[in-house]
Every structure is written in structure tokens, then in C-alpha cells.
Amino acid sequence: MEKVLSMQGITKRFPGVLANDHINFEAYKGEIVSLLGENGAGKTTLMKILYGMYSKDEGEIYIKGKKVGINSPKDAIDNGIGMVHQHFTLVNPFSVTENVILGLPGEKATIDLEEAKNKIKEYMDRYGLHVDPDAKIWQISVGEKQRVEILKVLFRNAEIIILDEPTAVLTPQEVDELFKTLRILKEEGKTIIFISHKLYEVLEISDRIVVLRSGRVVGETTPDKSSRRDLAKMMVGKEVIEIISEEPPKLGEEIFKVENLSAMSDRGYLALKNISFTVSSGEILGVAGVAGNGQKELEDVISGVRKPVDGRVVLLGKEITGKSPKEIIEMGVGRIPEDRMEAGLILDIPLYENLVVEYFDKPPFSKGLFLSYKEIKSYAEKLVKEFDIRTPHVNVITRTLSGGNLQKVILARVISREPKFLIASQPTRGLDVGAAEYIHERLLEERAKGCAILLISEDLDEIINLSDRIMVLYEGEIMGFVNRGELPKEEIGLMMTGTRKEALSEIS
Numbered sequence: 212m213e214k215v216l217s218m219q220g221i222t223k224r225f226p227g228v229l230a231n232d233h234i235n236f237e238a239y240k241g242e243i244v245s246l247l248g249e250n251g252a253g254k255t256t257l258m259k260i261l262y263g264m265y266s267k268d269e270g271e272i273y274i275k276g277k278k279v280g281i282n283s284p285k286d287a288i289d290n291g292i293g294m295v296h297q298h299f300t301l302v303n304p305f306s307v308t309e310n311v312i313l314g315l316p317g318e319k320a321t322i323d324l325e326e327a328k329n330k331i332k333e334y335m336d337r338y339g340l341h342v343d344p345d346a347k348i349w350q351i352s353v354g355e356k357q358r359v360e361i362l363k364v365l366f367r368n369a370e371i372i373i374l375d376e377p378t379a380v381l382t383p384q385e386v387d388e389l390f391k392t393l394r395i396l397k398e399e400g401k402t403i404i405f406i407s408h409k410l411y412e413v414l415e416i417s418d419r420i421v422v423l424r425s426g427r428v429v430g431e432t433t434p435d436k437s438s439r440r441d442l443a444k445m446m447v448g449k450e451v452i453e454i455i456s457e458e459p460p461k462l463g464e465e466i467f468k469v470e471n472l473s474a475m476s477d478r479g480y481l482a483l484k485n486i487s488f489t490v491s492s493g494e495i496l497g498v499a500g501v502a503g504n505g506q507k508e509l510e511d512v513i514s515g516v517r518k519p520v521d522g523r524v525v526l527l528g529k530e531i532t533g534k535s536p537k538e539i540i541e542m543g544v545g546r547i548p549e550d551r552m553e554a555g556l557i558l559d560i561p562l563y564e565n566l567v568v569e570y571f572d573k574p575p576f577s578k579g580l581f582l583s584y585k586e587i588k589s590y591a592e593k594l595v596k597e598f599d600i601r602t603p604h605v606n607v608i609t610r611t612l613s614g615g616n617l618q619k620v621i622l623a624r625v626i627s628r629e630p631k632f633l634i635a636s637q638p639t640r641g642l643d644v645g646a647a648e649y650i651h652e653r654l655l656e657e658r659a660k661g662c663a664i665l666l667i668s669e670d671l672d673e674i675i676n677l678s679d680r681i682m683v684l685y686e687g688e689i690m691g692f693v694n695r696g697e698l699p700k701e702e703i704g705l706m707m708t709g710t711r712k713e714a715l716s717e718i719s
Contacts, residue, residue, distance in 0.1 A: 212239040212240060212241065212242065213239060213240040213275075214237055214238075214239055214240075214275075214276070215238060215239060215240050215274065215275055215370065215371060215402050216236075216237060216238040216261075216272075216273070216274060216371055216402065217235075217236075217237050217272070217273040217276075218234065218235065218236040218237070218257070218260075218261065218270065218271075218272050218273075219235055219270055219271045219272075219273070220233045220234070220235065220269055220270040220271065221233070221234045221235075221236070221257060221260060221267050221269070221270035221272075222234075222267065222268045222269035222270055223253075223256055223257075223260060223265060223267055223268055224268055225611055226603070226607065226611070227602075227603025227604065227607065228603060228611070229426050230253045230256040230426055231253045231256055231257050231260070231267075231426050232253075232425075232426040232427045233269070233270070233427075234253070234257055234270075234423070234426070234427065234428055235428065236257065236421060236428070238371065238402045238404060239402065240400050240402055241397055241398070241400045241401070241402070242397070242402055242403070242418045242419065243393060243397055243403040243405055243416055243417055243418050243419075244402075244403070244404055244405070244417065244418065244419045244420070244421060245404075245405045245406070245407065245413045245416070245417040245419070245420045245421070246258070246404060246405070246406045246421055246423065247406075247407075247408075247410075247413060247420060247421070247422045247423070247442060247445070247446055248422060248423035248424055248446055248643070249424065249446055249447055249615070249643045249645050249646065250613040250614050250615030250616065250642060250643050250645075250646050251601055251612075251613035251615065251616060252423040252424050252425065252426065252446070252643075253423050253425075253426040253427075254375075254406050254423055255297065255375055255406065255613075257423075258294065258373045258375060258404065258406065259294075260272075260281075261281065261287065261292060261294075261373065262281070262284055262287045262292060262294040262373060263281040263282055263283045263284045263285070263286045263287040264284060266282065274290050274291070274292075274371075288367065288369070291369055291370035291371055292369055292370075292371045292372075292373070293363075293364035293367050293369030293371070293372050293373065294364065294372075294373040294374075294375065295360045295361050295363075295364050295372070295373065295374045295375060295377050296360060296375055297375040297376040297406075297614070297641055298552050299356050299357070299360060300360070301348045301356060301359060301360070302348065303347070303348045303349040304347060304348070304349065305347065305348060306344065306345055306346060306347055306348075307331075307342050307343065307344045307345070307346055307348070307351070307359055308324055308327055308328045308331055308344045308345065309324070310348060310359055310363065311327070311331050311359065311362050311363050311366050312327045312331075312366075315366075315367070328344045328345075330366075331344055331362065331366065332344060334362055334365055334366060335362070338361075338362075338365060338388065338389075338392045339385070339388035339391075339392075340358040340361055340362055340388075341358070342355045342358050342359055342362075346478065349477065350476075350477045350478045351478075352502050352503035352507065355502070355503065357377065360377075361374075361377060361389070365392075369401075370400075370401060370402065371401075371402045371404065372396065372401060372402070372403050372404070373404045373406070374393075374403065374404065374405050374406060374407075375406045376406055376407060376408070376641045377389065377405075377407075378407060378409065378412060386412065390415070390416050393405075393416060405417065408641065408642060408643040408644060408647070410439040410442050410443060410644065411439060413434075413442065414434045414437065414438075414439065414442070415434075417433075417434055418433070419431065419432075419433055420432050420433065420434065420437065420442065422442070422445045422446060424445070424446065424447075424448060429445060430445045432445075443644050443645075446643060446644065446645065447643075447644070447645040460491075460493050460494050460495075460658070460679040461493045461659075461661075462491045462492065462493050462494055463491060463492030463493050463661055464491065464492050465489050465490075465491050465492075466490055466491060466492050466526070466527060466631055466632050466663035467489065467490040467524075467525070467526055467632045467663050467665070468487075468488075468489045468490075468523075468524075468525040469486060469487055469488050469489075469513075469522065469523070469524055469525075470487050470522055470523045470524075470525070471485050471486075471487055471521060471522040471523070472485070472486050472487070472509075472512065472519055472521070472522030472523070472524065473485055473486075473519060473520050473521040473522055474505075474508045474509075474511075474512050474517060474518075474519045474520060475508075475520055476508060481520075481687060482505045482507075482508040482687050483505045483508050483509060483512070483519075483687045484505075484686075484687040484688050485521070485522070485688075486505075486509075486522075486684075486687070486688065486689050487522075487689075488682055488689070488692075490632065490663040490664070490665055491663055492631075492661045492662070492663055493658055493659070493661050493662075493663070494658070494663055494664070494679050494680070495654070495655075495658050495664045495666050495677055495678050495679050495680075496663075496664070496665050496666065496678065496679070496680050496681075496682060497666045497667075497668065497674035497675075497677065497678030497680070497681045497682070498665065498666065498667040498668070498674075498681075498682050498683075498684060499668070499671060499674045499681050499682070499683045499684070499703060499706075499707055500669070500683060500684035500685060500707055501669065501685075501707055501708070502669055504684045504685050504686055504687065504707075505684050505686070505687035505688075506549075506636070506667045506669075506684060507549060507636075508687075509667070509684075510546075510548065510549060510634060510636045510667060512524065513539075513544070513546075513634055513665070514536055514539060514544070514546045514548070514634065515531075515533075515534055515535050515536040515537075515538070515539045516536055518533055519532060519533075526539075526542055526543065526544060526631070526632055527543070527631060529542070531544070537569075540569055540570075540628075543630050543631035543632060544630055544631070544632050544633075544634070545625035545626065545628060545630030545632070545633040545634070546625065546633075546634050546636075547618075547621055547622065547625060547633070547634070547635040547636060547638050548621075548636055549636040549637045549640075549667070551614075551617050551618055551621055552617070555617075555621045556609055556617060556620065556621065557609070558608075558609050558610035559608060559609070559610060560608070560609060561605065561606050561607065561608060561609065562591065562595075562600075562602060562605050562606070562607050562608075562609050562612070562620065563587055563588050563591035563592075563605040563606065564587070565609050565620055565624070566587075566590070566591045566594050566595075566605075566620060566623060566624050567587050567590065567591070567624070568624070569624060569628075570628070571587065576590070588605055588606075591605040592605055594623040594624070594627055595623075597623070597627075598619050598622060598623040598626075598653075599619065599649065600612075600616050600619045600620060600623065601613070601616050602616065614641050614642060614646075615642045615643060615645075615646030618638065618639075618642060618646065618650065619646075619649070619650075622638075622650065622653060626653060626657060629660075629662075630662060631662065631663065632662070632663045632664075632665070633654075633657060633662050633663070633664045633665070634664075634665045634667070635654060635664060635665070635666050635667065636667040636668075637667065637668055637669065638650050638654070638666070638668070639651070639668075639670070639673060640668075640669075640670075647673075651673075651676070651677060654666070654677060655677070666678060671700060671703065671704065671707075672700075675700060675703070678695065679694075679695055680692055680693065680694055680695070681693040681694075681695075681703065683703060683706040683707055683712075685706070685707060685708065685709045686709070690706040690707075690709070690710065690711050690712060691706060691711055691712025691713070692712070693706075693712065698712075698715070702715050
């Protein structure tokens with residue numbers, strides 16, 4: 212096989228962190244090579260160096276045997292390298308079409324948008340990545356944003372394609388379609404570098420698997436020589452156990468209630484249609500559904516960032532419908548938002564500030580008009596230790612933390628306030644098996660303490676493993692409620708595509 216990429220001795224340091232420690236990495240023409248590792252292992256840093264987003268401190272990069280200098284994404288694109296980012300790099304006020312063609316080289320002073328749109332539609336049809344090409348980015352779902360990112364790279368016909376958690380927001384059917392696309396690209400001689408925390412996906416799609424831990428390559432293997440257990444152990448250095456809620460719930464009083472709730476989407480259609488449900492103390496109610504079926508609107512209404520058009524939201528007998536996010540938090544609601552980068556954190560402030568950002572104006576953090584930074588930092592250090600947030604100190608700028616540690620920051624801030632009701636939306640999206648295991652353990656601990664939890668996730672295995680009951684949403688309507696162990700995964704999947712629970716018996 213022809214070697215198309217060689218990264219030799221790549222080293223990258225951040226303040227207090229050695230992210231890449233003399234890494235050697237190679238990739239070949241017509242190969243799908245997966246890069247595995249815990250959050251913070253150095254995978255994304257290594258790929259951002261290859262894509263020109265970070266400058267390396269040491270090392271060399273060779274493309275087809277030629278040493279190259281990659282100092283910007285433009286340099287990477289000029290060398291035939293494309294990257295699909297885990298965290299979106301889209302311009303929200305622009306349309307899907309405008310985002311896909313943004314930055315494309317061309318001799319024309321103006322770009323024919325209709326011509327570009329028609330070409331993009333061809334790619335959508337070819338790869339099954341359907342999005343309204345005229346929609347603004349701010350109007351579309353997280354899953355649709357991910358499709359736009361994939362389209363951007365495919366549209367540029369890169370020879371080396373980096374995919375950083377591309378399936379994190381895709382349904383199983385969409386993952387199958389993506390894998391068909393990757394196999395076509397592989398047959399065409401493209402080189403695919405695939406970063407994923409979903410071990411079964413890595414075993415299915417990879418020709419070769421490279422594992423990083425603490426900034427170093429700790430192993431290389433192939434799917435025929437490995438199992439999920441083997442890969443997990445290589446990643447974290449110990450056995451990893453799948454967390455499953457097996458203890459029966461100890462239900463207490465009704466904590467949370469939604470009555471006849473309806474809400475509009477950002478694009479002006481009815482996204483929630485007269486839904487009602489309750490969550491009791493000591494219960495996890497899972498919300499299953501394909502992306503874009505009302506989950507985001509439900510999270511927004513409950514947390515006070517979207518006004519409903521009808522219905523009520525009640526916490527401990529008190530109506531919270533229409534109250535501000537701050538009021539809702541102060542009444543005992545905790546929120547782990549779907550998008551931790553945009554809605555959960557302020558990335559360019561110190562870590563210690565993010566850990567108190569929802570209640571910095573309350574004692575002991577505030578005394579009159581003045582903040583007590585001593586109290587804030589002391590509290591932050593306590594949470595960093597308690598929640599195992601991997602950081603050299605609490606003064607670091609938050610954006611320098613890995614995805615798993617960013618999620619732990621939100622978890623620490625929310626759980627430390629001992630909420631009565633917790634809404635956890637996509638709590639492990641993009642996290643490695645070790646970080647996901649930790650998040651699951653903490654959610655089950657809160658359940659055991661009597662917290663009522665609404666778990667929204669597009670990972671059906673996560674919903675099944677953790678939930679006491681499952682509510683299935685399709686096009687903003689409830690298809691039914693499923694008790695733990697009542698139905699097999701496949702039938703819940705049918706409900707997610709529009710089959711009501713009572714109609715399952717009619718399907719052979």
C-alpha cells in the first residue's frame with residue numbers, strides 16, 4: 212500500500228499539559244485508520260496539527276513522501292486534507308449552501324448560488340445527507356449541522372479526510388449510510404482517519420486502529436485481532452464496565468409534570484404537539500427519538516429559554532412555565548444542555564468562573580457588590596477534585612480542556628447544587644468510554660439520592676441502560692411509554708420512526 216501520510220515525532224505543549232508527546236502516525240492510500248483514546252489523550256490535537264489549526268512544537272509531516280509545512284487550514288486543503296470537526300465550525304446566519312461553499316477557491320467574482328445548490332443536492336442524494344439547502348444554520352438541528360460539516364469536506368474532494376466523531380449525532384440508519392459513503396471513498400483511493408469513541412463502530416469500519424493514551428501511541432491493532440473490551444482496556448489502561456441501571460427505582464413524590472405542552476421550532480413549525488408526562492423522585496425518564504423530533508424544544512421550554520405556545524410546566528406543585536432560566540435554576544432545576552460548547556459554558560473565561568457562573572451572585576461567592584475570588588477558587592478546587600476534572604489548575608481558560616472534562620465541569624456545577632429535577636440532554640455525546648462510564652455513574656447516584664431525572668439522548672443503548680421508563684418522541688408527539696425491559700430495542704427503534712406503541716402488535 213502507498214503511504215500517503217507520515218507524522219514523525221509530533222509534539223505539542225499547552226500550559227501545564229503535554230498534549231502530544233513525540234507521536235509517530237502513518238496512513239495509507241485506500242485505508243480507513245481509526246484513532247482511539249480517552250478524552251484528553253491527544254487525538255484531536257494531533258489532527259488539528261495535521262489540519263493546520265494548531266502549530267506543532269516539534270516534529271515533521273510528510274504527504275506522499277514530501278515534507279510539507281502546514282500552518283493553516285488553507286495549507287491543509289492545498290495538500291489534499293479535509294477535516295470534519297466534532298464541534299461545529301459553521302456560520303449561524305448563513306444558509307446551508309453558503310456554509311458548504313464558504314472559502315472555496317474560484318475565479319468568479321460572484322458565485323452562482325443556484326448552481327452551487329444544485330451540486331450540493333447531488334451530494335446530498337448520493338450520500339444520504341439531506342438538509343434543506345436554504346435553511347439558516349441557526350434554524351437546523353444538531354444532527355443536521357453535523358451533516359453540513361460532512362458535506363463541506365466531501366464537496367472539496369480531499370484525498371485525506373479526517374472525521375472527528377462524525378457519528379455522534381447520527382441515527383443507526385444514518386451511520387450505516389455514512390459507512391457506505393466511507394467505503395466508496397476508500398475504494399476510490401481516499402484515506403480516511405476516523406476518530407470515534409464508539410468501539411463497535413471502530414471495529415466495523417476500520418482497517419487499522421491506533422490507540423493513544425496520555426499523548427502517546429500505546430498500541431496498534433486490527434479489528435480481527437481485537438474486541439470492544441480489548442480496545443477499552445488499551446484506551447484507559449484498565450477494564451471498563453458498561454453501566455446499567457439494574458436496581459429497581461425507589462419512587463417518591465411527583466417532582467415534575469408537563470401538561471399539554473406545545474412549542475414552536477426556530478423555523479416556525481409546531482415542534483411539540485400537546486405532550487404530557489411526569490417524573491417522580493428517584494426516577495430516570497428517558498426520552499428516545501431521532502434528532503429533530505422535538506427534543507431540543509422540550510429542553511428549551513423546561514429550562515426557560517423558549518416560550519411554549521400552550522401547556523404548563525410544574526415543579527413540586529409550582530408552575531414554572533415562562534419563568535426565566537435563572538428563576539428556574541433557583542427553584543431547583545439543573546440542566547446539562549445538548550450543546551456544551553455553546554449553551555453550557557463560556558469558553559474564554561477561567562475554569563473557576565464557569566464552575567460558579569449560574570450562582571456567582573449568591574453567598575459565599577458574593578458579598579454585596581463584590582465577588583469573593585478566594586471563596587470561588589476554593590470552591591472550584593473542591594469540585595475539580597470531587598469530579599475528577601483533569602486540569603493543571605482552576606485558572607486555565609476553559610476552552611483548553613478536553614470534551615470529557617468540559618462535560619465534567621457542567622456536571623460538577625449542576626450536581627453540586629443538589630437539584631430536585633435534572634434535565635440531562637445528550638450527556639455523553641462525543642465522550643470516550645471512560646468519561647461516559649463516569650457520567651452514567653453520577654446520574655445513577657443522583658437518582659439514588661431522590662433526584663428526578665429527564666434523560667434526553669439519541670444513543671438508544673444509553674437510554675435503555677439507564678432509564679426506568681422511556682418516552683418515545685416522533686415529530687413532536689409521544690409514541691408511547693415503555694417500562695424497563697418491556698420491549699426489545701428493535702421495537703423501540705420502530706417507535707422512534709413513527710409507530711405508536713399500541714400498533715407494534717400489528718407489525719409482523
